[in-house]
Amino acid sequence: MDWDKSAALLLEKVPPFIQKSVKEKVETLARKFGKNVVTEEEVLAAREDFMGRPPAKEAQAKANPSRDNEKLSILRKYPKYFDKDGNPALYQVKTCRGAEVNCPFLITDSKILGDKLQKRLEALHFTERLINKVEGQILPHHTMKLAVSGCPNSCSMPQIKDFGVHAVEPVYVDAESGCIECMKCVETCREDAITVKDSQVTIDREKCVHCGLCARVCPTGSIKAQEKKYRVMIGGKVGRHPKFAEDILPQADESTTLKALEVCTDIILSSKTEHRFRTLIEHHGIEEIKRRI
Ligand code: SF4
Ligand code: SF4
Ligand code: SF4
Incomplete structure (x- = not known):
């Protein structure tokens, strides 16, 4: 049976020694729901079941319209x-x-x-x-x-x-990139978190809010954005x-x-x-x- 991306990601997080049995259980549940592709819904339902809580589908079934x-x-x-x-x-x-x-x-x-x-x-x-x-x-x-x-x-x-x-877009200083002291980063940072002296760039981590703006204006890549x-x-x-x-x-x-x-x-x-x-x-x-x- 096929698994969609989000369901596969959830399965990856299951400890390897129980992955096979979890996979079988989830696929059984998916078949019960009439599905031919496993989505995160079946993974979550299987987990609820494992933890002894009523599966969400049953919770739904317990609904009483009036x-x-x-x-x-x-x-x-x-x-x-x-x-x-x-x-x-x-x-x-x-x-x-x-x-x-x-x-x-x-x-x-x-x-x-x-x-x-x-x-x-x-x-x-x-x-x-x-x-x-x-x-x-x-x-x-x-x-x-x-x-x-x-x-x-x-x-x-x-x-x-x-x-x-x-x-957030965290940033870091790349000392190898050669700061040219243009001061664009200092002017851009609203938190006053950047100091540039003798081409050395320092970011005050207490003040920085990870807006990523300094990395966008730096022409040399001396400040770079992370993921x-x-x-x-x-x-x-x-x-x-x-x-x-x-x-x-x-x-x-x-x-x-x-x-x-x-x-x-x-x-x-x-x-x-x-x-x-x-x-x-x-x-x-x-x-x-x-x-x-
Ligand atoms: S990420 Fe934003 S807050 Fe942090 S140093 Fe750069 S401009 Fe300032
Ligand atoms: S400043 Fe722009 S991106 Fe940031 S929260 Fe407001 S609307 Fe969203
Ligand atoms: S923007 Fe880049 S090159 Fe300009 S002062 Fe800041 S770190 Fe240096």
Whole structure:
């Protein structure tokens, strides 16, 4: 049976000694779902099953339309909690408009990761499982808020979301490239993080926010950009006691970012209480959450 790219990547992360049996289990599940190509949905469902939790498909099957309608009656006043077909989507993924407007600060199009986060929530059947979990009416604060920005300027406000991400482009000094002291990097850096003296370039790591702009203006390649990454933060909120999100991954690749989302949704869905995500984070401890990613 064929595996799509994201499913194959997930399989690669499984320890080698159980990879064969996991592969068989996932393919059996895919056949049961009537699929001939394995996607991440089957991999995630197999993992839920392995961990003793009801598979997402079963969670979906447990849906009770009249009970769900009643639970969703308050949210029906707000179209943003429903997709174009009128199905509930108990999360919002906000992205910045960087790519759309050719923003000069853009590191990477936030919509690409935004779509993947949304697809992962769908694959995990987050909405159906949240409806099953919440007793009584579902209110706006039960829904999950996510944001992705294409650079550290953070126009989509990831710092005040349950799950926030912005792109980063870390830089490094290449001493071999021969700085000509044009000072373009110093003029460009808004953080005042660069010093150039006698052709020696120094970057203050405490001040640098990894916007990558200095590497783009350097004519000699004395400052170079590394691979683009994501800074991931969780637990931001507004309201009566606003709090900024806490950093969990300063420079993560896409697959680690998606794994972080899974850990966070697991914390929300497995909690016996209906506390805000920030309270759940404080209960679990940020270090424990980092350890699980
Ligand atoms: S977050 Fe960055 S890339 Fe996105 S619109 Fe704002 S400045 Fe531009
Ligand atoms: S990456 Fe941005 S913040 Fe860091 S040194 Fe370069 S211009 Fe300054
Ligand atoms: S932009 Fe490049 S060449 Fe110019 S001062 Fe900075 S590091 Fe040196």
